[in-house]
Amino acid sequence: MDFKDYIRVIPDYPQPGIRFKDITTLLKDGPAYKAAIDAMKELVKDKEIDLIAGPEARGFVIGAPLALALGIGFIPIRKSGKLPGETVEATYDLEYGNDRLAIHSDSIKPGQKVLIADDLLATGGTIATSIDLIKQLGGDIVGAAFLIELGYLSGRDKLSGIDVVSLVTY
Ligand SMILES: O=P(O)(O)OC[C@H]1O[C@H](OP(=O)(O)OP(=O)(O)O)[C@H](O)[C@@H]1O
Numbered sequence: 001m002d003f004k005d006y007i008r009v010i011p012d013y014p015q016p017g018i019r020f021k022d023i024t025t026l027l028k029d030g031p032a033y034k035a036a037i038d039a040m041k042e043l044v045k046d047k048e049i050d051l052i053a054g055p056e057a058r059g060f061v062i063g064a065p066l067a068l069a070l071g072i073g074f075i076p077i078r079k080s081g082k083l084p085g086e087t088v089e090a091t092y093d094l095e096y097g098n099d100r101l102a103i104h105s106d107s108i109k110p111g112q113k114v115l116i117a118d119d120l121l122a123t124g125g126t127i128a129t130s131i132d133l134i135k136q137l138g139g140d141i142v143g144a145a146f147l148i149e150l151g152y153l154s155g156r157d158k159l160s161g162i163d164v165v166s167l168v169t170y
């Protein structure tokens with residue numbers, strides 16, 4: 001299946017010059033959504049993974065079904081101010097703007113093997129920050145898996161030493 005056929009590209013959103021990769025058109029198609037999660041599962045099948053972590057919000061719609069498909073747990077990395085327990089937090093830059101992410105301090109036990117999953121790798125800021133937070137908790141990062149990679153933004157370069165896999169590249 002060519003997943004690009006299901007991803008809508010919207011020019012100049014949310015800012016002029018940004019070509020927004022809209023995955024809602026893939027998510028609403030049951031067979032395409034399932035095929036995407038199955039294909040991501042295949043990309044990480046040789047890894048030993050205890051937990052998947054995914055950043056709010058689109059990381060949830062990829063990370064949680066991938067965790068279910070693998071039969072393992074899911075940890076939400078949320079925008080600051082949304083988690084009720086004690087957190088560790090960090091601020092980061094995006095292709096458009098900046099934001100602050102948080103993770104529950106007790107969500108990962110030291111030494112647990114964590115795969116990060118998200119819909120899209122752009123500048124890599126979100127995932128580099130997520131990795132920092134997971135490492136602060138003693139988690140062992142076994143890789144990062146994406147539905148989409150924007151190769152022209154070189155996000156991989158921010159993730160040196162991390163095994164990065166993606167289904168489609170623009
Ligand atoms: O590689 P980066 O430059 O960090 O960009 C990628 C991130 O940007 C988007 O999330 P966004 O922060 O827009 O939030 P959303 O998922 O709530 O829409 C996307 O879902 C990734 O998480």
Ligand SMILES: Nc1ncnc2[nH]cnc12
Pocket residue numbers: 018019020021022094095096120122123150
């Ligand atoms: N071009 C883009 N399309 C969709 N989500 C994004 N997040 C960061 N850059 C993006």
